[in-house]
Amino acid sequence: MTPSTLMLLALLLPLLAVGPILLAGRYPNLREAVSLGAGALLIAVVLGLRSQLADGVVPVLNFGEMLPGLTLRLELEPLGMLFALVAAGLWPVTILYAIGYMRGHHEKNQTRFYAFFAIAIAAAMGIALSGNMLTLFVFYEVLTICTFPLVTHAGTPEAKRAGRTYLGILIGTSIGLQLLAIIATWALAGTLDFAPGGILAGKVSGPLVGVLFALYVFGIGKAALMPFHRWLPAAMVAPTPVSALLHAVAVVKAGVFTVLKVTLYIFGIDLLAENAAADWLVWAAGFTIVAASVVALSKDNLKARLAYSTISQLSYVLLGAAILAPLSVMGAAIHIAAHALGKITLFFAAGAVMVASHKTEISQMAGIGRKMPWTMGAFAIGALSMIGLPPTAGFVSKWYVLSGALQSQQMVAVAVVTLSTLLNAAYFLPIIHSAFFGRAGDDHDHHHDHGEAPLPSVLALCVTAAGTIVLFVLPDQVLALAGALLGRNP
Amino acid sequence: MSAPLEHLPALAVVVPLMTAPVIVALRRPWAAWLLACGVSWASLFFSVLLLLQVLESGPFSYLMGGWAAPWGIEYRVDQLDAFVLAIVSAIASVVSVYSRKSVEAEIDSERHYLFYAMFVLCLCGLLGMAITGDAFNLFVFLEISSLSTYVLVGMGRDRRALTASLRYLILGTVGATFYVIGIGLAYMMTGTLNMADLAQRLPAMAHTSTVRAALAFLVVGIGLKMAAFPLHAWLPNAYTHAPSAAAALLAGTATKVSVYVFLRIVLGVFGATGLLTALPITQVLMVLALAAMFVCSAVAIWQPDLKRALAYSSVAQIGYILLGIAFLSETGLAAGIVHLFNHAVMKSALFLALGAVALRVGSTRIDAIRGIGRKMPLTMAAVLVAGLSLIGVPLTVGFVSKWYLVEAALTGGMWPVAVLILASSLLAVAYVWRIVEAAWMAPPGPELAHIREAPTAMVLSTWVLAGASVWFGLDATQTMGVARLAAQTLLQGVAP
Numbered sequence: 001m002t003p004s005t006l007m008l009l010a011l012l013l014p015l016l017a018v019g020p021i022l023l024a025g026r027y028p029n030l031r032e033a034v035s036l037g038a039g040a041l042l043i044a045v046v047l048g049l050r051s052q053l054a055d056g057v058v059p060v061l062n063f064g065e066m067l068p069g070l071t072l073r074l075e076l077e078p079l080g081m082l083f084a085l086v087a088a089g090l091w092p093v094t095i096l097y098a099i100g101y102m103r104g105h106h107e108k109n110q111t112r113f114y115a116f117f118a119i120a121i122a123a124a125m126g127i128a129l130s131g132n133m134l135t136l137f138v139f140y141e142v143l144t145i146c147t148f149p150l151v152t153h154a155g156t157p158e159a160k161r162a163g164r165t166y167l168g169i170l171i172g173t174s175i176g177l178q179l180l181a182i183i184a185t186w187a188l189a190g191t192l193d194f195a196p197g198g199i200l201a202g203k204v205s206g207p208l209v210g211v212l213f214a215l216y217v218f219g220i221g222k223a224a225l226m227p228f229h230r231w232l233p234a235a236m237v238a239p240t241p242v243s244a245l246l247h248a249v250a251v252v253k254a255g256v257f258t259v260l261k262v263t264l265y266i267f268g269i270d271l272l273a274e275n276a277a278a279d280w281l282v283w284a285a286g287f288t289i290v291a292a293s294v295v296a297l298s299k300d301n302l303k304a305r306l307a308y309s310t311i312s313q314l315s316y317v318l319l320g321a322a323i324l325a326p327l328s329v330m331g332a333a334i335h336i337a338a339h340a341l342g343k344i345t346l347f348f349a350a351g352a353v354m355v356a357s358h359k360t361e362i363s364q365m366a367g368i369g370r371k372m373p374w375t376m377g378a379f380a381i382g383a384l385s386m387i388g389l390p391p392t393a394g395f396v397s398k399w400y401v402l403s404g405a406l407q408s409q410q411m412v413a414v415a416v417v418t419l420s421t422l423l424n425a426a427y428f429l430p431i432i433h434s435a436f437f438g439r440a441g442d443d444h445d446h447h448h449d450h451g452e453a454p455l456p457s458v459l460a461l462c463v464t465a466a467g468t469i470v471l472f473v474l475p476d477q478v479l480a481l482a483g484a485l486l487g488r489n490p
Numbered sequence: 491m492s493a494p495l496e497h498l499p500a501l502a503v504v505v506p507l508m509t510a511p512v513i514v515a516l517r518r519p520w521a522a523w524l525l526a527c528g529v530s531w532a533s534l535f536f537s538v539l540l541l542l543q544v545l546e547s548g549p550f551s552y553l554m555g556g557w558a559a560p561w562g563i564e565y566r567v568d569q570l571d572a573f574v575l576a577i578v579s580a581i582a583s584v585v586s587v588y589s590r591k592s593v594e595a596e597i598d599s600e601r602h603y604l605f606y607a608m609f610v611l612c613l614c615g616l617l618g619m620a621i622t623g624d625a626f627n628l629f630v631f632l633e634i635s636s637l638s639t640y641v642l643v644g645m646g647r648d649r650r651a652l653t654a655s656l657r658y659l660i661l662g663t664v665g666a667t668f669y670v671i672g673i674g675l676a677y678m679m680t681g682t683l684n685m686a687d688l689a690q691r692l693p694a695m696a697h698t699s700t701v702r703a704a705l706a707f708l709v710v711g712i713g714l715k716m717a718a719f720p721l722h723a724w725l726p727n728a729y730t731h732a733p734s735a736a737a738a739l740l741a742g743t744a745t746k747v748s749v750y751v752f753l754r755i756v757l758g759v760f761g762a763t764g765l766l767t768a769l770p771i772t773q774v775l776m777v778l779a780l781a782a783m784f785v786c787s788a789v790a791i792w793q794p795d796l797k798r799a800l801a802y803s804s805v806a807q808i809g810y811i812l813l814g815i816a817f818l819s820e821t822g823l824a825a826g827i828v829h830l831f832n833h834a835v836m837k838s839a840l841f842l843a844l845g846a847v848a849l850r851v852g853s854t855r856i857d858a859i860r861g862i863g864r865k866m867p868l869t870m871a872a873v874l875v876a877g878l879s880l881i882g883v884p885l886t887v888g889f890v891s892k893w894y895l896v897e898a899a900l901t902g903g904m905w906p907v908a909v910l911i912l913a914s915s916l917l918a919v920a921y922v923w924r925i926v927e928a929a930w931m932a933p934p935g936p937e938l939a940h941i942r943e944a945p946t947a948m949v950l951s952t953w954v955l956a957g958a959s960v961w962f963g964l965d966a967t968q969t970m971g972v973a974r975l976a977a978q979t980l981l982q983g984v985a986p
Contacts, residue, residue: 065967067893068974138884145883152931160931164923171919175882176912183896183908 003052003059006045007074007129010084013042014091014122018115025111032099035114039092042121046088053081054480060131070192072138075131077194078484079264079333083257084128086340087250091121093460097348098241100457104355107239113153117242119146124250127257133182133192133266136258137174140222143254144170150242151235158237165234170221173228178219181212185266194261198268209267210277216262217281217318222255224311225318226288233307240351243303248310248343253336256317260332263321264485273324281322286416288315293423300361302350305427306343309386312420313339320401323413326486328404331397333482334475338393341468342385348461349379352453362431366438371451374458376435378465383428385468388421393471396478498543499552499565499621502536502575503631505529506614510607519602523590526606530579530586533617537575544572545972549979551623559623560684566623570827570976574620574750577834581742581955582613588842588951589735591944595849596647596733605645609739611638616747625673625759626683628751632669632715636662639744642736643728654727661714661724668711675704676759688759689983696763705760709771712755716748718812719782722805729801734845737797741804742838746830749811753827753980757815761984766818776816780910782809787917791924796847796854799921800840803880806914807833810895813911817898818984823977825894828969832879832887835962839876839955843869846944846952856924861934865941868949870929872956877922879959882915886963890970 001009017038024031052059053076063072095114102110123146126139144167152163186192189199204212221228235247263272272278289312296308316339320332352375353359353368369376385392398417405413452458471478509529513522544550549568553559586609593605615635622628640662644655677683679700680691695701710721717725725745729737757766766772786806793799811833814826844854846869851858863870879886892915899908934941943949962969 064965066963066965067890068967068970134884141884145878155931160927163927163931167923168919171881172916175915175919176909179892180896180908180912183893184900184905187897187900 001048003049003057003076004061004074006048006052007059007061007076010042010045010049010088010125010129011074011122013038013045014118014125017118021115021118022111028103028110031111031114032095035095035118036092038118039088039095042088042091042125046084049076050081050085052076053078066134070134070186071132072135073131074126074129074135075194076129078481079257079260080128080130082333082337082478082481083253084125086253086337087121087124087128090245090249090340090344090464093463094241094245094344096463097244097351097457097460098239100454100460101241101351101355102239104454104457105239107153109153112149113239116146116149117245120150120246120250124254127254130194132194133185133262136261137178137182140254140258141171141174143251144174144222147242147246147251150246151238153239153242154237156237162234162237166231169228169231173219173221176219177215181215181219184212184215194265196265196268198264198266198271200266201268201271205275207275209271209275210280213262213267213272213277214280216266217259217284220255220258220262222251223259223318224252224255224288224314225284226291226311229288229292229311232311233304236303236307240303240347240354243307244344244347244351247307248347249340252310252314253340256314256332257336259318260321260329264329269324269326269329278322278324281318282410282412285315285318285322286412288312289319289416289420290423293420293427297423297427300363302353302360302362302365302431303347305362306346306350309346309424309427310343312424313343313386316397316401316417319413319416320404323401323404323408323410325404325408325410327407328401328413330479330482330486331400331402331404333485334400334478335397337478338385338397338468338471341464341471342382342392342394345378345382345461345464345468346386348457348464349375349382352457352461355457356450356453365431366434367440369432369435372453374452374462376432378461379435380432381465381468383432386428387424391472392468393475394468396472396475497552498536498540499567500554502533502540502579502621503614503618505532505536506610506617510611510614513603513607513610517603519594519599522603522606523586523593526589526609527583527586529610530583530613533613534576534579534583537572537579537617540567541572541576541972543567544569545975560682560687563627564623564684564686565621566686567621568976568979569972570750570753570980571620573827573972573976574747574830575617577746577831578613578616578620578743581834581838582609582739584951584954585735585739585742585838585842588738588845588948591948592735592845592849593733597645601645605642605733605736608638608641608645609736611635612642612739616743619747620750623685624683625676625685625688625755629666629670629673632666632751635744635747636666636715639740642740643732645733645736646731647733648731650727651731654731658724658728661721665711665714665721668707668714672704672707672711675700675707679704685754685759689762692760693762693764696765696768701763702765702769705756705765705769705771708755708760709752712748712752716745716752717805717808719778719786719805719809722782722786722808725805726798726801729804729841730795730798734841734848738838738841738845741800741841742834745804745808746834749808749826749830753815757980757984761980766984772816772818775812776907779809779813779816780907780914782806783813783910783914784917787914787921790921791917794855794857796856796859796925797841797844799925800837800844803918803921804833804837806918807837807880810891810911813907814895814898817902817904818981819898819902820974820977820981821894821901822898823980824970824973825891825898827976828894828966828973829891831969831973832891832959832962835887835955836876836879836959839872839952839959840880842948842952842955843873843876846948849948850941850944851938856928860928860932861938862928862941863930864934865938866943869944869952872949872952873929874926875956876959877925879963881918881922884963885960887959887966887969889963890966894970
């Protein structure tokens with residue numbers, strides 16, 4: 001198969017699964033088999049692309065002109081490869097988890113759920129493989145819209161309200177700020193193609209660079225930089241598999257991924273450094289990291305705490321980009337993968353607890369580790385990765401971000417990373433401690449003495465927890481991609 | 491070119507004009523419908539041929555009855571004319587197919603023939619306005635289309651249609667009178683009614699207050715007809731209470747042709763006088779356009795009746811078109827012209843879909859359609875698609891218009907305007923998403939228990955337009971190419 005066909009396939013496979021998913025609506029096992037099968041095929045396709053890229057092939061695919069002079073095109077590069085691997089790799093795992101969760105939780109409209117899930121993955125693939133900013137923006141908006149029915153899945157007034165916040169902030173920032181920045185880029189540079197070193201170099205200088213960069217960074221609302229972060233906690237009304245894959249991996253990573261793309265391929269590190277255009281972002285991302293961690297400390301609802309933890313962790317990637325040192329940019333890229341594995345594990349665990357024990361608040365979870373050892377064990381591994389302790393993936397990315405910060409004498413960034421490590425420990429370790437060593441309180445509703453969550457769910461969260469450790473032990477693949485991003489060998 | 495094709499410009503107008511009396515003579519509803527359909531599709535055929543011809547070999551003239559201009563009536567066809575002809579006849583063709591079921595449900599059968607006769611006359615007037623090169627002939631066609639429109643609006647289901655029609659009649663007549671006064675003043679100074687001739691002779695007299703008064707009358711008169719903010723008072727009621735098919739036709743064509751007249755007269759005829767830059771016309775236009783975009787979009791959010799919400803949205807969208815014109819740059823003008831097409835397609839799709847809802851539910855109020863998405867999924871999916879286009883989501887035509895408007899603002903150095911354009915489109919999110927939430931995110935009430943999907947012909951016509959708003963959003967090179975050519979041709983005659 002030619003490289004460009006592979007790329008088209010990566011985009012189409014999830015879409016092609018939608019039809020069979022809808023047709024098999026009456027037969028849940030068949031329906032989920034379709035999703036799993038498509039997921040397995042997608043992984044194979046993405047791995048195929050990976051080997052192409054490793055051989056030095058750069059697959060390109062032009063869909064033709066959308067506006068005169070502006071084509072819709074796909075082009076593979078290392079960062080997109082990394083994002084595609086993460087999103088594609090975690091899709092079937094999440095489906096596996098969802099089988100246990102959605103049935104255990106007796107959710108309605110499951111066919112619609114799996115169908116939109118597949119469309120969302122297709123959109124994420126589109127974002128990962130985009131060859132220019134227009135294509136990326138198109139898929140970015142598609143992702144926003146097709147995840148809306150997933151966020152409002154429950155159909156309750158609360159879900160409807162959350163849906164409004166979700167759509168309002170994501171569409172508002174993307175049309176109000178990001179689109180403006182894109183059109184301005186087009187007017188200034190005459191192209192929107194991603195090019196190493198950037199396309200704006202020599203076209204703009206002075207404070208305009210900073211303004212344009214700010215329009216992009218705030219306009220990419222999916223990166224959840226404060227003050228445009230409210231949609232993420234709001235999206236937690238969605239079923240847990242959505243929170244896990246979309247609001248810890250695909251959607252939010254699409255955001256920080258886009259910021260990295262813009263930093264590297266639209267502006268170029270040099271242009272930003274010359275004009276000191278990213279300095280403000282060190283502060284803004286630093287503030288978000290610390291503030292979101294403090295808010296997370298105050299949340300008793302586990303999913304809400306995880307959501308604020310995600311906001312904080314996303315800004316690590318932004319911080320890595322803002323430091324503008326090659327090592328920290330590598331760290332930012334690695335963190336996309338590292339945080340994805342860790343956070344999806346945490347969400348899986350939170351959902352598993354919800355299904356097995358109907359508990360959503362942290363204060364109710366004392367002693368739950370003894371009833372659900374696998375789930376809470378995985379939770380512990382995910383939490384270690386968030387804090388950035390070995391032997392987990394979070395350590396690797398934090399190491400690179402810190403090295404870059406030290407190398408470029410960004411003491412603010414160093415202080416922020418250190419402080420947030422402490423805060424992360426402060427809001428994760430008590431959960432683990434009380435889960436394993438706490439005494440179960442008298443919560444008078446012993447209507448059933450629960451054990452572990454359904455087997456598929458437990459299986460899924462063990463896989464991702466194992467992945468978190470594997471990424472620490474064998475980080476070569478990710479390091480290679482992150483290194484290739486900066487044109488160097490690991 | 492073979493002999494019959496030579497007369498294409500005349501055929502495009504004469505065929506609908508002659509069909510109207512035939513329809514009245516035949517009287518049978520089905521025959522009237524069939525003829526109206528046939529005529530609409532025939533004019534679409536003529537228009538497409540004309541468009542292809544213009545794109546291939548450039549603008550050309552046709553002399554009515556062989557009388558040479560400026561004495562005879564000249565029909566002049568350039569890219570803009572052909573583009574507008576194609577828009578009008580395409581919308582009319584789709585609406586004509588759709589109208590059968592809708593008219594059956596909303597109008598007494600003994601008056602069907604009148605509806606179709608007026609439909610065809612309205613089409614004739616709109617096409618005539620777009621094709622003629624004679625300023626007075628344009629007035630004649632303006633009156634043909636206006637008078638037939640008043641009748642169409644007055645045929646609405648309840649008696650509020652009559653007051654809506656009367657209001658439109660009064661304001662429309664004021665507009666047409668202003669137009670004719672303006673043309674009269676220009677004629678007084680130049681002694682000609684031929685547009686090309688006028689454009690040549692006016693610059694020499696640009697300093698006279700007569701010519702300035704003529705321009706003022708023309709701008710206000712045409713502004714009334716195209717519902718430019720704040721002269722839009724007639725439009726919301728007219729669109730709300732007109733029969734669904736008529737509302738869809740008007741929403742897609744009537745104001746668009748008036749915008750075309752604005753371009754043709756104000757830019758084409760008065761462009762060379764230098765008055766456009768000497769007087770603060772573009773600045774005023776820009777402020778009014780921005781006001782329309784914000785005020786009317788905001789008003790649309792609070793309307794309980796969806797047809798009315800869409801009518802206010804139309805006024806806002808006219809604002810986008812006028813804003814593009816006010817930039818007086820190639821990109822801005824092209825953005826405005828392409829939005830003529832883009833808005834026609836998506837707004838007509840929305841009105842067609844609401845017509846289907848009116849047919850099945852009997853109301854288009856927001857509380858009457860809760861949960862309708864489960865009952866009429868195809869129709870409401872079309873609303874979703876066209877609504878996303880109204881917001882300007884990528885892959886739809888609305889995105890294309892927005893892109894070029896913002897680009898024109900940025901290249902014109904007016905970045906605050908660019909910010910305002912995008913900010914106003916966020917208001918569209920509010921009024922579109924309100925419909926989506928009501929239709930899809932509520933369980934259908936008991937009163938909707940027996941509602942079925944709309945008849946196939948209606949669903950198909952709606953989807954032709956909804957599909958077009960995606961198709962031309964996926965690949966805007968064709969529409970944008972024509973719009974850019976039209977803008978270039980127009981700007982040639984405008985003094986810097």
